[in-house]
Amino acid sequence: MRLHTGEKPYHCTHCERQFVQVANLRRHLRVHTGERPYACELCTSK
Secondary structure, eight states, rough: OOHHHOOOOEEESSSOOEEESHHHHHHHHHHHHHHOOOOSSSSSOO
């Protein structure tokens, strides 16, 4: 329902971004931490 109400209870502590779902906040936080958890299956790049 939050999508329809505009409620965004999850806030980034590093910037002003707000999110409807906590999973989207966690994904966004990687922008600030530089974390790249998924490696390429064909080479050594992440």
